[in-house]
Amino acid sequence: MLSIKNLHVSIDNQSILNGINLEVKPGEVHAIMGPNGSGKSTLANVIAGREEYEITAGTMTYKGEDLSAMDINERALEGIFLSFQYPVEIPGVSTSNFMKHIINAGRKHKGLEELDAMQMLKFLREKVKSVGMDESMLKRSLNEGFSGGEKKRNEVLQMAVLEPSLAILDETDSGLDIDALKTVADGVNQLRNLERSFIVVTHYQRLLNYIVPDFVHVLYKGRIVKTGDRHLAVELEAKGYDWIKEEADGVSA
Amino acid sequence: MLILRLNKQKPRRMSDSMQTLEEHTRSDYKYGWSSDFETETIPKGLSEDVVRIISAKKNEPEWLLAWRLEAYKYWLTLKEPKWPNVHYPEINYQDIIFYAAPKAKKLLNSLDEVDPELLETFKKLGVPLDEQKILAGVAVDAVIDSVSVTTTYKETLSELGIIFCSFSEAVQEHPELIKKYLGSVVPHTDNYFAALNSAVFSDGSFCYIPKGVHCPMELSTYFRINAANTGQFERTLIVAEESSQVSYLEGCTAPMRDENQLHAAVVEIVAMDNAFVKYSTVQNWYPGDKNGVGGIYNFVTKRGLCAGYNSKISWTQVETGSAITWKYPSVILKGDNSTGEFYSIAVTNNYQQADTGTKMIHLGKNTKSTIISKGISAGKSQNSYRGLVKIGRKAENARNFSQCDSLLMGDKCGAHTFPYIEVENQSAQIEHEATTSKIGEDQMFYCLQRGLTEEDAVNMIVNGYCKEVFNELPMEFAVEAQKLLAISLEGSVG
Ligand SMILES: Nc1ncnc2c1ncn2[C@@H]1O[C@H](COP(=O)(O)OP(=O)(O)OP(=O)(O)O)[C@@H](O)[C@H]1O
Numbered sequence: 149m150l151s152i153k154n155l156h157v158s159i160d161n162q163s164i165l166n167g168i169n170l171e172v173k174p175g176e177v178h179a180i181m182g183p184n185g186s187g188k189s190t191l192a193n194v195i196a197g198r199e200e201y202e203i204t205a206g207t208m209t210y211k212g213e214d215l216s217a218m219d220i221n222e223r224a225l226e227g228i229f230l231s232f233q234y235p236v237e238i239p240g241v242s243t244s245n246f247m248k249h250i251i252n253a254g255r256k257h258k259g260l261e262e263l264d265a266m267q268m269l270k271f272l273r274e275k276v277k278s279v280g281m282d283e284s285m286l287k288r289s290l291n292e293g294f295s296g297g298e299k300k301r302n303e304v305l306q307m308a309v310l311e312p313s314l315a316i317l318d319e320t321d322s323g324l325d326i327d328a329l330k331t332v333a334d335g336v337n338q339l340r341n342l343e344r345s346f347i348v349v350t351h352y353q354r355l356l357n358y359i360v361p362d363f364v365h366v367l368y369k370g371r372i373v374k375t376g377d378r379h380l381a382v383e384l385e386a387k388g389y390d391w392i393k394e395e396a397d398g399v400s401a
Numbered sequence: 402m403l404i405l406r407l408n409k410q411k412p413r414r415m416s417d418s419m420q421t422l423e424e425h426t427r428s429d430y431k432y433g434w435s436s437d438f439e440t441e442t443i444p445k446g447l448s449e450d451v452v453r454i455i456s457a458k459k460n461e462p463e464w465l466l467a468w469r470l471e472a473y474k475y476w477l478t479l480k481e482p483k484w485p486n487v488h489y490p491e492i493n494y495q496d497i498i499f500y501a502a503p504k505a506k507k508l509l510n511s512l513d514e515v516d517p518e519l520l521e522t523f524k525k526l527g528v529p530l531d532e533q534k535i536l537a538g539v540a541v542d543a544v545i546d547s548v549s550v551t552t553t554y555k556e557t558l559s560e561l562g563i564i565f566c567s568f569s570e571a572v573q574e575h576p577e578l579i580k581k582y583l584g585s586v587v588p589h590t591d592n593y594f595a596a597l598n599s600a601v602f603s604d605g606s607f608c609y610i611p612k613g614v615h616c617p618m619e620l621s622t623y624f625r626i627n628a629a630n631t632g633q634f635e636r637t638l639i640v641a642e643e644s645s646q647v648s649y650l651e652g653c654t655a656p657m658r659d660e661n662q663l664h665a666a667v668v669e670i671v672a673m674d675n676a677f678v679k680y681s682t683v684q685n686w687y688p689g690d691k692n693g694v695g696g697i698y699n700f701v702t703k704r705g706l707c708a709g710y711n712s713k714i715s716w717t718q719v720e721t722g723s724a725i726t727w728k729y730p731s732v733i734l735k736g737d738n739s740t741g742e743f744y745s746i747a748v749t750n751n752y753q754q755a756d757t758g759t760k761m762i763h764l765g766k767n768t769k770s771t772i773i774s775k776g777i778s779a780g781k782s783q784n785s786y787r788g789l790v791k792i793g794r795k796a797e798n799a800r801n802f803s804q805c806d807s808l809l810m811g812d813k814c815g816a817h818t819f820p821y822i823e824v825e826n827q828s829a830q831i832e833h834e835a836t837t838s839k840i841g842e843d844q845m846f847y848c849l850q851r852g853l854t855e856e857d858a859v860n861m862i863v864n865g866y867c868k869e870v871f872n873e874l875p876m877e878f879a880v881e882a883q884k885l886l887a888i889s890l891e892g893s894v895g
């Protein structure tokens with residue numbers, strides 16, 4: 149699905165990712181943890197194609213294709229989805245209108261007919277329900293005035309609607325109440341199958357009780373310094389990052 | 402796919418229109434062709450004789466000729482205004498043809514008799530004139546190069562006592578109304594271009610809604626500048642009697658030409674007690690090419706008079722065209738409790754310049770006005786909002802709300818806001834809000850990450866930004882307006 153080799157990324161000549169290696173196979177769930185500022189969001193954004201970042205070395209292949217040759221929207225249409233840590237607001241564009249656009253863009257890409265207004269409404273209503281959102285949110289401007297939790301639910305709604313091949317969830321669980329957390333997990337688990345892969349960025353082991361990862365990676369100073377299974381998350385929760393930092397700094401020193 | 406889609410058989414929802422945006426992916430001006438049907442013109446230049454010729458050609462009564470001549474003489478004493486924030490070379494008024502009419506071979510009774518070339522023009526313009534379209538419920542008074550060619554629906558309307566016809570026809574058929582109201586809102590002394598228009602106006606539309614009548618369909622006029630080197634000077638007059646209502650649409654296109662063409666129109670609206678007039682414009686005159694060559698100079702005076710108690714006049718405009726736009730649709734709130742509204746989207750791209758806004762003159766008690774202006778500048782264009790809110794001495798409890806937003810695309814364009822407020826009555830409540838924003842990279846990235854193209858993303862964001870104004874447009878117009886916006890902003894991303 150996704151293969152990242154020796155990825156180095158910098159912004160304004162400041163190096164942020166320093167040789168990431170990551171192999172995500174179809175059907176796998178990878179959790180990425182790590183202290184603030186370690187480069188998790190950067191990695192997520194670079195996979196999605198954000199242009200401010202400069203790739204100084206390394207390669208990313210997605211479904212066998214060189215990712216760097218693909219435009220942002222091409223990556224999206226080919227199945228890469230990023231649930232944003234900070235979803236943006238778009239004033240004047242209703243959530244339902246936005247949904248219509250992205251759904252039809254996706255359908256068009258797949259050579260499917262666009263949904264008409266009635267079909268769209270029906271489809272959206274079902275999906276909205278499935279992520280525990282209030283239908284009235286559809287009428288409101290995208291993310292404008294949404295609470296933190298509502299914004300995250302809205303991201304999950306979009307994921308549910310677009311059914312991506314590779315979903316990257318950047319702290320989708322942060323700031324959520326317990327119910328919302330379960331909704332996010334349900335959203336992922338419902339999509340989970342042998343073909344679909346997930347990269348779940350999180351600070352909390354809690355989420356991983358619901359979304360059971362195949363691998364847990366620890367990102368530190370732009371490098372994956374430790375990889376394990378779900379138990380690593382439990383260990384981190386108990387011990388914090390200091391021991392990892394010491395290990396890592398010890399190695400690189 | 403033009404401004405006016407008259408076929409209402411399958412009304413589209415405003416939001417659905419985005420789906421068809423892909424159809425509009427050419428950034429070239431789409432309406433750039435000129436027809437070959439015979440045009441009758443008079444020699445270039447302006448003189449007393451030219452004014453007389455125009456009047457004679459139109460078989461006008463003596464008083465109207467006198468009115469024109471007075472305006473012409475006054476115009477001679479004026480200098481072109483230089484205060485707008487626009488720059489263009491001196492206009493040589495002796496190099497303009499002031500009158501061009503498609504040659505009418507005889508009086509036309511049905512479409513079969515209309516010059517096929519002309520019909521083809523209408524077809525390209527998307528102005529359908531056939532029976533099917535008549536059922537659609539929009540009346541059209543099409544003006545091509547100054548002379549109104551065909552008016553549909555007249556009969557349906559006349560049963561209600563509504564008069565909707567070309568200005569010249571009104572001069573012949575309803576001289577008393579024209580004499581009473583012509584120049585009553587925009588006198589020829591108002592400004593340079595109003596004086597010029599008064600002297601040489603060639604045609605336009607007249608609309609009269611009798612007492613108590615709510616016009617059952619949207620009335621619309623289509624302007625198009627066709628012949629080379631002609632100025633277009635139309636004159637529109639709308640009179641809404643007590644407790645009447647009308648929604649009026651105006652659309653414009655002009656073919657591509659290298660040289661600049663002048664357009665100086667005058668629109669006057671009068672609303673009596675409890676009357677409501679809604680005037681919507683979608684303007685996409687040729688803006689000139691990417692290097693700023695050619696394009697229309699659009700110097701227009703539009704003004705409404707809320708003459709009666711509780712009357713209301715609402716202007717909505719979507720301005721995407723013209724090389725230079727100079728236009729301030731205004732409302733004089735004379736009647737107590739009257740309301741004036743101005744909703745505007747002005748888009749400039751490449752080398753376009755727009756200086757547009759409104760004037761709300763509060764004279765009566767409890768008068769209310771709302772101004773919502775959305776400027777969008779892209780390319781190397783300059784976009785200025787200029788608005789005056791004036792509260793007269795006797796205007797107790799007047800209220801105004803103004804919101805002027807500017808959206809910048811790229812860093813070579815400019816947005817300017819010039820609000821003027823004059824208050825002579827201390828009971829007035831005036832609120833003014835202004836914002837300037839850019840389409841954020843974060844917003845773009847978010848949309849692209851969901852699979853939208855850059856073009857779609859920009860259109861969606863811009864349409865969201867303009868929503869308050871689109872909401873004021875009649876549905877069909879809103880759809881066309883969105884498309885126009887998409888076309889004019891094409892290639893302005895990145
Ligand atoms: N656009 C940018 N400009 C400058 N510095 C940036 C930019 N984006 C990221 N950085 C820096 O790169 C480093 C990694 O940031 P990133 O957002 O990837 O961290 P993170 O692991 O997601 O942190 P958190 O857990 O707080 O979300 C930080 O030091 C951050 O300040």
Ligand SMILES: [Mg+2]
Pocket residue numbers: 188189190233318319
């Ligand atoms: Mg982050």
